[in-house]
Amino acid sequence: MGIHSVLLLSSTLIALSRASTVDDATKYSKENVKDIDADLLKLAAIPSISSLPEHARDIVAASEWLIEKLKAAGLENVKLLPTKAQPSVYAEWLRATGAPTVLIYGHYDVQPVDPLELWDTPPFEPKVDRKDKMLFNGRGVSDDKGGLLQPIHAVEAYLKTSKQLPVNVKFLLEGQEEIGSPNLAELLQEHKDLLRADIALSADGGQISPKHSGIALGLRGAVAFEVEAQTVDVDLHSGMKGGSVQNPIHALAQFIDNLHAPNGSVKVEGFYRGVQERTAEDIADAAAYPFDEEAEMKSLGALGPHGEDGYTTLERRWLRPTLEVVGIWGGFTGTGIKTIVPSKATAKISCRLVPDQDPVEVLEALRAHTKSHAPPQTRLTFRKLPFHAQPYLMPRDTVANRAATKVLKEHFEGPFFYREGGSIPALALMKEHLGIWCTSFGFGLSTDNLHSPNERYMVSMWDKGREAWIKLLHEMSVLGSGQEEQAEPDMSTVLKDEL
Structure with a gap:
C-alpha cells in the first residue's frame, strides 16, 4: 500500500467517523424529542423575571433547574457564579485533547408579562402544539430559554451516544441579561481564567425568517x-x-x-x-437583506415607516x-x-x-x-436606569462565522450578513474582558412576540436549531483547530490505487 493511498484511506476513515458521530447525535436528538420538549416546558414554567424583586426566588429556582440539567447532560464542574444580584450558571466539558475550547453564552432570565390580560394563555403555563399550530407558547420559550437549551441538548446528544464532544465546551448562562447585564463585566473579570476560550458563541439571537438565515455582525x-x-x-x-x-x-x-x-x-x-457614516459594504448588506418593508408594516399594524430622514428602514435600525x-x-x-x-x-x-x-x-x-x-x-x-450596553461590531471572517455559514447553508437560504438593532451586552463585554469575538447562533424569529404578550417559538425552528448546534460543534472541531476538512476522496479511486 502506497503512502498516498494510506493517507487517503486514513482521511476517509476520519471523515466517516466524524459523520457517524454527528449522525448518531442527530438521531438521538430526534428520538428523544418528547423529553427535549418537556425540558423547555419545565424551564419556561419558572417565572425568572430579573427586573422584579418579588421573583428573586424564581431566579434561584431557574438556576438550580439548569444546574441539574447540565449535570444530567454529562457536563462537569457545574456550579453557580454569584454576582451582586442574579447569579450565572457555569458548566464545562474539557476532555477533547487538542481541540479548541468554545464558550457558549445564554440567559435564563425573562421579561415581565404585562399587560397580563392580553395573553391568550397563562404566560408561565407553557404549552406546545406539534400537530396544528406547531408552536410553543409562554414567556421565555424563544428569548432565551429555548435558545440556551439547544446547545445543551446538542452536547447531551453527543455525550449520550459517542461519550465525547468534538470540541471542549464551557457554558455561561446569565440571570440578568434582560436588565442590561449590570454585573457581568465584574463576573467576567473575576473569572477570566475559568472562562478562557478560543471561540465564543451566543445562543441568544435569531434568524431572519423560517426560510432565510443571517449572521449578525453587530448589535447596538x-x-x-x-x-x-x-x-x-x-x-x-x-x-x-x-x-x-x-x-x-x-x-x-x-x-x-x-x-x-x-x-x-x-x-x-x-x-x-x-x-460613523454608512459604508458601501453597509449599503450592500442592507440591499441584499431579504426585507419586504410594506409587508412588515402591514403585519405590525403600522401606517408606514417612520424615522430619521435620509436613511432606509434597515439603515435606521442597523446604523443609526x-x-x-x-x-x-x-x-x-x-x-x-x-x-x-x-x-x-x-x-x-x-x-x-x-x-x-x-x-x-x-x-x-x-x-x-x-x-x-x-x-x-x-x-x-x-x-x-440600570440598562447599559456597549455597541458591538465584529469582523466577517472569523472561525465561528465561517463554521456558522457552512451549517446555516444546509438549512436556509443565505446566510446574509447584517446588523442587529437590539442589544446583547455580553458580546461586547466578552470581547473587552476575554478578548474573543462572539457569534450569535440563535433560532428565534422577530415574529415570536419577544418582550410582548403571547411569546411563542416555532417548533420547526426549535428542532432545526438543535440539529444545527450539533453540526456547528463538529465544524468548530475542524475549522477551530486550523484543519480545514478535506473533501472525501472517491473510494473507487482509492481502491484502484490499492490494486
Whole structure:
C-alpha cells in the first residue's frame, strides 16, 4: 500500500467517523424529542423575571433547574457564579485533547408579562402544539430559554451516544441579561481564567425568517434614563387651580417633543459624537437583506415607516442611534375621571447606540440636556436606569462565522450578513474582558412576540436549531483547530490505487 493511498484511506476513515458521530447525535436528538420538549416546558414554567424583586426566588429556582440539567447532560464542574444580584450558571466539558475550547453564552432570565390580560394563555403555563399550530407558547420559550437549551441538548446528544464532544465546551448562562447585564463585566473579570476560550458563541439571537438565515455582525449598545417633571408639591383641584399653575404632564410632553428635530434626528448636543457614516459594504448588506418593508408594516399594524430622514428602514435600525420613550405616566389613570392637576409626571427613555458611540458620554449629554431644557416652572429630575450596553461590531471572517455559514447553508437560504438593532451586552463585554469575538447562533424569529404578550417559538425552528448546534460543534472541531476538512476522496479511486 502506497503512502498516498494510506493517507487517503486514513482521511476517509476520519471523515466517516466524524459523520457517524454527528449522525448518531442527530438521531438521538430526534428520538428523544418528547423529553427535549418537556425540558423547555419545565424551564419556561419558572417565572425568572430579573427586573422584579418579588421573583428573586424564581431566579434561584431557574438556576438550580439548569444546574441539574447540565449535570444530567454529562457536563462537569457545574456550579453557580454569584454576582451582586442574579447569579450565572457555569458548566464545562474539557476532555477533547487538542481541540479548541468554545464558550457558549445564554440567559435564563425573562421579561415581565404585562399587560397580563392580553395573553391568550397563562404566560408561565407553557404549552406546545406539534400537530396544528406547531408552536410553543409562554414567556421565555424563544428569548432565551429555548435558545440556551439547544446547545445543551446538542452536547447531551453527543455525550449520550459517542461519550465525547468534538470540541471542549464551557457554558455561561446569565440571570440578568434582560436588565442590561449590570454585573457581568465584574463576573467576567473575576473569572477570566475559568472562562478562557478560543471561540465564543451566543445562543441568544435569531434568524431572519423560517426560510432565510443571517449572521449578525453587530448589535447596538444602549443606555436608559428616567426623567421626572414636578411642578407643585401635591395634586391640585383642576377647577380651583387649573390654568394658573404649570401642569407637569404638559411640561413633560414639551420636554419630550424637544428631544427630536423635525427631520427625526435626536436634538441633543453631543449625542452623535463618534457615529460613523454608512459604508458601501453597509449599503450592500442592507440591499441584499431579504426585507419586504410594506409587508412588515402591514403585519405590525403600522401606517408606514417612520424615522430619521435620509436613511432606509434597515439603515435606521442597523446604523443609526435612536432615542425612544418607552414608558410615561402621571395623574389619574384609573376608570372614570379625577379632576386634578397632578404634581408629577414621569417618562422612561431608552437609547440604542452604534459604533463608535460611548454610552457614558451619551448619558452625560442627555443629563446635560435635561438640566438645560426644563420647561417654565418645572423641576426636572434625571435618573440613570440600570440598562447599559456597549455597541458591538465584529469582523466577517472569523472561525465561528465561517463554521456558522457552512451549517446555516444546509438549512436556509443565505446566510446574509447584517446588523442587529437590539442589544446583547455580553458580546461586547466578552470581547473587552476575554478578548474573543462572539457569534450569535440563535433560532428565534422577530415574529415570536419577544418582550410582548403571547411569546411563542416555532417548533420547526426549535428542532432545526438543535440539529444545527450539533453540526456547528463538529465544524468548530475542524475549522477551530486550523484543519480545514478535506473533501472525501472517491473510494473507487482509492481502491484502484490499492490494486
